[in-house]
Amino acid sequence: xxxxxxxxxxxxxxxxxxxxxxxxxxxxxxxxxxxxxxxxxxxxxxxxxxxxxxxxxxxxxxxxxxxxxxxxxxxxxxxxxxxxxxxxxxxxxxxxxxxxxxxxxxxxxxxxxxxxxxxxxxxxxxxxxxxxxxxxxxxxxxxxxxxxxxxxxxxxxxxxxxxxxxxxxxxxxxxxxxxxxxxxxxxxxxxxxxxxxxxxxxxxxxxxxxxxxxxxxxxxxxxxxxxxxxxxxxxxxxxxxxxxxxxxxxxxxxxxxxxxxxxxxxxxxxxxxxxxxxxxxxxxxxxxxxxxxxxxxxxxxxxxxxxxxxxxxxxxxxxxxxxxxxxxxxxxxxxxxxxxxxxxxxxxxxxxxxxxxxxxxxxxxxxxxxxxxxxxxxxxxxxxxxxxxxxxxxxxxxxxxxxxxxxxxxxxxxxxxxxxxxxxxxxxxxxxxxxxxxxxxxx
Numbered sequence: 001x002x003x004x005x006x007x008x009x010x011x012x013x014x015x016x017x018x019x020x021x022x023x024x025x026x027x028x029x030x031x032x033x034x035x036x037x038x039x040x041x042x043x044x045x046x047x048x049x050x051x052x053x054x055x056x057x058x059x060x061x062x063x064x065x066x067x068x069x070x071x072x073x074x075x076x077x078x079x080x081x082x083x084x085x086x087x088x089x090x091x092x093x094x095x096x097x098x099x100x101x102x103x104x105x106x107x108x109x110x111x112x113x114x115x116x117x118x119x120x121x122x123x124x125x126x127x128x129x130x131x132x133x134x135x136x137x138x139x140x141x142x143x144x145x146x147x148x149x150x151x152x153x154x155x156x157x158x159x160x161x162x163x164x165x166x167x168x169x170x171x172x173x174x175x176x177x178x179x180x181x182x183x184x185x186x187x188x189x190x191x192x193x194x195x196x197x198x199x200x201x202x203x204x205x206x207x208x209x210x211x212x213x214x215x216x217x218x219x220x221x222x223x224x225x226x227x228x229x230x231x232x233x234x235x236x237x238x239x240x241x242x243x244x245x246x247x248x249x250x251x252x253x254x255x256x257x258x259x260x261x262x263x264x265x266x267x268x269x270x271x272x273x274x275x276x277x278x279x280x281x282x283x284x285x286x287x288x289x290x291x292x293x294x295x296x297x298x299x300x301x302x303x304x305x306x307x308x309x310x311x312x313x314x315x316x317x318x319x320x321x322x323x324x325x326x327x328x329x330x331x332x333x334x335x336x337x338x339x340x341x342x343x344x345x346x347x348x349x350x351x352x353x354x355x356x357x358x359x360x361x362x363x364x365x366x367x368x369x370x371x372x373x374x375x376x377x378x379x380x381x382x383x384x385x386x387x388x389x390x391x392x393x394x395x396x397x398x399x400x401x402x403x404x405x406x407x408x409x410x411x412x413x414x415x416x417x418x419x420x421x422x423x424x425x426x427x428x429x430x431x432x433x434x435x436x437x438x439x440x441x442x443x
Contacts, residue, residue: 011164015156023149030141034134042125045076053121062086069093069121078133081124090122170198174205186213238266289416291330296368297322299333300359303340307348315353318344323362329439335413336370336437339421342406343372343433350431351376363439367419371434379425387423410435 056065069082073094082093180188192202241262311318355375390408414421425431
């Protein structure tokens with residue numbers, strides 16, 4: 001999960017939690033408000049009864065009080081019973097005398113002083129009806145709160161997406177620059193405005209990218225210069241070693257073996273310097289790349305003729321299979337020959353005597369696929385991911401030597417053609433190196 005998704009999720013959860021907590025607090029406050037409202041209604045009812053009772057006493061008209069109490073029985077369902085003490089007797093109001101309801105838990109007695117006597121009014125209130133009315137009002141309020149809370153939560157979740165994008169935009173840009181640096185594209189920069197920690201991080205990344213670019217350029221110049229300067233001395237050493245062997249035919253076997261060792265090591269070192277110089281040219285964009293219309297079949301045929309004797313000397317069978325009818329397309333035959341030569345040379349080095357090497361070319365949708373398959377020692381799965389990096393060499397039981405630059409150069413050449421190169425291999429079961437070139441039929 002990306003940091004942007006995580007932040008959006010965190011913001012969404014935070015907004016939803018805040019809305020939920022606010023709704024719970026609001027519901028609890030409303031519950032208390034409903035209870036206070038019922039208590040207030042009850043207080044007002046008793047005040048009104050007391051007021052009417054006083055007025056009835058002042059007017060010496062008990063019917064006024066009785067009529068009002070009958071009205072209360074009809075208008076207020078929670079008033080389950082009313083009776084009045086008149087002339088020393090309790091009189092039921094609003095209905096025949098009935099036993100006290102079982103759900104009545106609230107009893108109120110209102111006493112009003114009259115001239116020479118005291119009038120009493122007893123009111124019984126149904127707690128069940130009060131609780132039922134409170135629950136109904138609370139349910140209505142809760143539905144409204146849930147609707148509003150759900151709408152706010154959804155709105156918050158929707159707003160968290162653009163908000164997280166805004167907060168993480170610079171972090172994502174910095175990550176893209178770091179990915180470019182990791183891929184070797186030095187000099188990439190990111191916007192570094194502001195004075196917060198992210199801006200400081202962006203400025204640090206930009207400075208690192210710039211310095212790495214400078215170091216990379218210095219490295220390329222140094223390698224190119226050193227490689228160029230080493231070629232002449234190595235050619236001189238190789239030439240002198242060969243001349244000495246020819247000029248003094250009477251040399252003993254030990255001296256002649258030493259001269260042969262000097263010659264082989266000079267050739268080997270010269271090959272390494274040439275590869276290093278070629279890699280430097282590729283990285284600096286100075287490698288000669290001249291694509292032109294041509295057929296790849298003749299390139300493979302020439303390769304088989306050139307490397308066939310070497311394969312036969314190693315006890316290997318080198319064959320080719322070229323799909324018939326492949327038309328001409330644009331590629332650099334010299335560079336592709338170099339790629340194929342490197343792949344076949346590696347196959348020869350890592351295939352025991354008696355093995356087979358097959359060079360094949362076939363057509364795929366929009367592509368020409370060239371492959372080199374062998375029955376050699378194979379490559380461990382742990383090494384497949386880094387085998388095309390410069391100076392990387394997979395361990396092998398045949399202890400074959402090399403510069404570690406051939407596959408890296410081949411990868412660069414194939415990428416210059418707009419294609420890709422890959423490998424399939426299993427230890428002890430051989431390898432299959434293949435590269436794909438975009439197919440554009442020449443006109």
